[in-house]
Structures are given as C-alpha cells and as structure tokens.
Amino acid sequence: MKTLSARLLREVDGDRVRLLAKLSTGLVYMCFPILEIVTGELTGARAAWGVLGLVAFTACYVAAVLLVRTFGEPDRSTYWLLGAATVLAVALSAALGGSWTALPIFAVVLHAGMLRPRQSMACIAAMCLVVTLVGLLEEHDLGLTLLFLLQAVTLGALFRGMRSTRLLVAQLRRAQEEMARLAAGEERLRISRDLHDLLGHSLSLIVLKSELAGRLAEEGSERALPEIRDVEAVARKALVEVREAVAGYRRRGLPEELDGARAALEAAGTHVTVRLAGTPLPEELDGLLGWAVREGVTNVIRHARAGRCEIGVTSDGGATVLEIADDGRGAGPYEPGSGLRGLAERVEAAGGVVSAGPRRNGFVLRVTVPAAAGEARA
Structure with a gap:
C-alpha cells in the first residue's frame, strides 16, 4: 500500500x-x-x-x-x-x-x-x-x-x-x-462461485462416503476400506479442482459432470437415469450445463433424500434444455440458495432462463439456453 x-x-x-x-x-x-x-x-x-x-x-x-x-x-x-x-x-x-x-x-x-x-x-x-x-x-x-x-x-x-x-x-x-476494479470484482465473484460449486459438491460426497464407511466399519465389513479410499480420492480431486478453478484454467465439461453426478447420487443411495438427445453442444454451452448439473445434483444430495433422480439434456439446434427431477422432499415453501442464484446469473448472462421449484412428487430444476449463446461464445 x-x-x-x-x-x-x-x-x-x-x-x-x-x-x-x-x-x-x-x-x-x-x-x-x-x-x-x-x-x-x-x-x-x-x-x-x-x-x-x-x-x-x-x-x-x-x-x-x-x-x-x-x-x-x-x-x-x-x-x-x-x-x-x-x-x-x-x-x-x-x-x-x-x-x-x-x-x-x-x-x-x-x-x-x-x-x-x-x-x-x-x-x-x-x-x-x-x-x-x-x-x-x-x-x-x-x-x-x-x-x-x-x-x-x-x-x-x-x-x-x-x-x-x-x-x-x-x-x-x-x-x-x-x-x-470492476474486472477484479468480477473475477473475485467468479472464483467465489466456482469454489462454492466445487466444494459443495465434493464435500457432500465426502460426507456421504464417510458416513457409509463408518457404518460399514462398525459392522466389520470389508467394504469400509474401499469407501475410505474413495473419500481420499474425492478429497484429492477436490483439492486439484480448487487449484484449477482459482487459476482459471479448468473447463467443466458436461460428460465429466454427468459421470461425477451419477457416482455421487449412487453413493447417496439414489437411483439415477441420464438421458441425452440432440446435437453436440458448443464448448462454452457444454461447460455452462456442466455447472448446472453440479449445482442441481448437489442440491438433490443435500436436501432431497430422493430415491430416484432423472437428468435429461435435449438439444434441437435452436435451444438446449437441461432438466434435473427427483422424487424427494420437494413440497412446501421454496427459497433459492446462493448456488442456484449464482447459476441463474450465469445462465442469464448467456441469454438463458433457469426455473426451479417443487412439483407434485419432488423437485425439478430446468435450464433453457439458446444455441446461439454457445455459438456466440465459441
């Protein structure tokens, strides 16, 4: 100074x-x-x-x-x-x-x-x-x-x-x-959003696997050791992701996030169905939907206690729609958290719309982004 x-x-x-x-x-x-x-x-x-x-x-x-x-x-x-x-x-x-x-x-x-x-x-x-x-x-x-x-x-x-x-x-x-000054503020906001999304997802998975490993250890099951090793692997991966996010180099692709979401939901005891349809996505749009999958699945693991979760991605060349639906505790008052608000800001910046809320049997998150947004950013 x-x-x-x-x-x-x-x-x-x-x-x-x-x-x-x-x-x-x-x-x-x-x-x-x-x-x-x-x-x-x-x-x-x-x-x-x-x-x-x-x-x-x-x-x-x-x-x-x-x-x-x-x-x-x-x-x-x-x-x-x-x-x-x-x-x-x-x-x-x-x-x-x-x-x-x-x-x-x-x-x-x-x-x-x-x-x-x-x-x-x-x-x-x-x-x-x-x-x-x-x-x-x-x-x-x-x-x-x-x-x-x-x-x-x-x-x-x-x-x-x-x-x-x-x-x-x-x-x-x-x-x-x-x-x-504005660029520095925007970069700090980006880093805070990235860290929130990265740590929220990874720590939720670590907690679930640690609880499972603890129960298995009490029962004397041999499966406890692999679960502990999974916890270690997830923690190491989270550390690498945080470093990459701070450096600004990491590209969060949709396929990678879908694989991580499937593993995390199955570890939480939730049956997962993933459906993909349509044309390949541009790189920027692929990364944006990857973030949406991470945020949506993190909320399912934290709050829903769902038995089933369906993730669908549809792209018809004009617009791309991501929908994450679960059969968990979706009814009742709903107030979006900082994660969903951050996701909404990202999607709105790309010209898209985020809608989220309870349904009759669970909760649904829907992200709609025009294909032109990905082409303009590509």
Missing part, C-alpha cells in the same frame, strides 16, 4: 512538472522586460518596482501550477494565485507600458490552462481588452498592439486545447482504473 501511494505521488508530481514546463514556454518573452532593466532603459524606482513585480508574478505563476490538487478543478488557492498574477500583470503593463504589455499574455496562458472553459474565455477577453487599452493609452505602435492581441488569442486557444486533452487523458485513466 505504501509503495502504491508513493508511486501515485510520483506520478502526480511528474504531471505537475510537465504542466509547468508547458505553461512556462511563454515565459521566454519575459526577457524583453528584463532587458529594459538590464540595459538601463528602465531606471530608479520604476526599475525596482519592475524587478519586484516580475519576481512576484513569476512566483504566483509557478505556485498556481504546482499547488493545484486536481487538474481541471481549480480550488480556492488556485483562484487566489491566478487573481494575484492577473492583478500584477495588469498593473505592471499599465504602469510601465512598452514590452511589459506582454505580461497579460502570460496571464492568458494561465487562465486557459487552469480554468474551466467559460471562465477562461471571460479572462482571455478581459486580457485582450487590457492589451488594447494599454496600447492606446501608451500610444504604442498599432502593429505591436495587434501582435500582442494575436498572441493572446492564439496562445489562449492553444492552451485551452491542451487543457481539454489533459482532461480527456485523466478521464481515460479513471475509466481504465474503474474497468480494472
């Missing part, structure tokens, strides 16, 4: 330095007022006030850039610094005239690069008016006044465009960070 914070601070500082470098390109024109002081064209108190004014203006200029907290969203300190720089630019240009009339152009650069569009437009217009009035009052050459006006307009437009580009880049970064 500390490393991430330090990296973000370095990025923010780097952005500020780059922004300052861009906004300071116009400061090269500061050489003209400085030359008036160095060459003695400006002397006495006027030169002293000129030096102090330039130092204060430059300090406000740099501070306005470096102290901004969020680019594109000026705060109170930014407005104060911009206001001070603007007042100094207007005062120095009005008092000293000549090449000092370029200072409002520097203010234009700040306004265009730091303020919102409407605010910057108003400030740019105000600075253009200041340049015009100073030119008329100081009786400057018309060409020089027009040159200053042209610079104010073009630099204002240039840095407004730069501000818009930087804002778009910042918004793109935030969008990418949000997408990464």
Whole structure:
C-alpha cells in the first residue's frame, strides 16, 4: 500500500512538472522586460518596482501550477494565485507600458490552462481588452498592439486545447482504473462461485462416503476400506479442482459432470437415469450445463433424500434444455440458495432462463439456453 501511494505521488508530481514546463514556454518573452532593466532603459524606482513585480508574478505563476490538487478543478488557492498574477500583470503593463504589455499574455496562458472553459474565455477577453487599452493609452505602435492581441488569442486557444486533452487523458485513466476494479470484482465473484460449486459438491460426497464407511466399519465389513479410499480420492480431486478453478484454467465439461453426478447420487443411495438427445453442444454451452448439473445434483444430495433422480439434456439446434427431477422432499415453501442464484446469473448472462421449484412428487430444476449463446461464445 505504501509503495502504491508513493508511486501515485510520483506520478502526480511528474504531471505537475510537465504542466509547468508547458505553461512556462511563454515565459521566454519575459526577457524583453528584463532587458529594459538590464540595459538601463528602465531606471530608479520604476526599475525596482519592475524587478519586484516580475519576481512576484513569476512566483504566483509557478505556485498556481504546482499547488493545484486536481487538474481541471481549480480550488480556492488556485483562484487566489491566478487573481494575484492577473492583478500584477495588469498593473505592471499599465504602469510601465512598452514590452511589459506582454505580461497579460502570460496571464492568458494561465487562465486557459487552469480554468474551466467559460471562465477562461471571460479572462482571455478581459486580457485582450487590457492589451488594447494599454496600447492606446501608451500610444504604442498599432502593429505591436495587434501582435500582442494575436498572441493572446492564439496562445489562449492553444492552451485551452491542451487543457481539454489533459482532461480527456485523466478521464481515460479513471475509466481504465474503474474497468480494472470492476474486472477484479468480477473475477473475485467468479472464483467465489466456482469454489462454492466445487466444494459443495465434493464435500457432500465426502460426507456421504464417510458416513457409509463408518457404518460399514462398525459392522466389520470389508467394504469400509474401499469407501475410505474413495473419500481420499474425492478429497484429492477436490483439492486439484480448487487449484484449477482459482487459476482459471479448468473447463467443466458436461460428460465429466454427468459421470461425477451419477457416482455421487449412487453413493447417496439414489437411483439415477441420464438421458441425452440432440446435437453436440458448443464448448462454452457444454461447460455452462456442466455447472448446472453440479449445482442441481448437489442440491438433490443435500436436501432431497430422493430415491430416484432423472437428468435429461435435449438439444434441437435452436435451444438446449437441461432438466434435473427427483422424487424427494420437494413440497412446501421454496427459497433459492446462493448456488442456484449464482447459476441463474450465469445462465442469464448467456441469454438463458433457469426455473426451479417443487412439483407434485419432488423437485425439478430446468435450464433453457439458446444455441446461439454457445455459438456466440465459441
């Protein structure tokens, strides 16, 4: 966390330095007022006030850039610094005239690069008016006044465009960070669903076989040892499946899940009938129905205490239907658990529908998915 914070601070500082470098390109024109002081064209108190004014203006200029907290969203300190720089630019240009009339152009650069569009437009217009009035009052050459006006307009437009580009880049970064956050959340949800399905099925089978092995051991039957070995094998397989699910590599195929369902139900003392009809399924659809079989059979083992269970898969090329029906304790109030809700989310994401509920003699789970969903994902 500390490393991430330090990296973000370095990025923010780097952005500020780059922004300052861009906004300071116009400061090269500061050489003209400085030359008036160095060459003695400006002397006495006027030169002293000129030096102090330039130092204060430059300090406000740099501070306005470096102290901004969020680019594109000026705060109170930014407005104060911009206001001070603007007042100094207007005062120095009005008092000293000549090449000092370029200072409002520097203010234009700040306004265009730091303020919102409407605010910057108003400030740019105000600075253009200041340049015009100073030119008329100081009786400057018309060409020089027009040159200053042209610079104010073009630099204002240039840095407004730069501000818009930087804002778009910042918004793109935030969008990418949000997408990464959502992707991470979706991956955590996927892993939690996978672990729920994997562990729920495997642990149910382990419990059943452990109970059976315990009864057989009490009776002194030789079948207890094979059942214990089955428990060990199921536990090892569950461990491998969990690792593969976390790594995101495991493909849960329908045939594999049907074989596992048959073994688990028979271990629970439930007679199983499996019927398959129709065309082969696309890979993604095959995996989705595999998950549905796992969830449905886990619920049968946990809750139904069924004597019979029928699993049917029918695909006619237009839609694929999976139905898991049992003759267990299906009557009475029904409230879907987290497993069925997770399955419904998966199926709905593929354009399908899940229906589940009690029937006259037991419980039925039906999953219907259009074939086009599997083709689109394949």
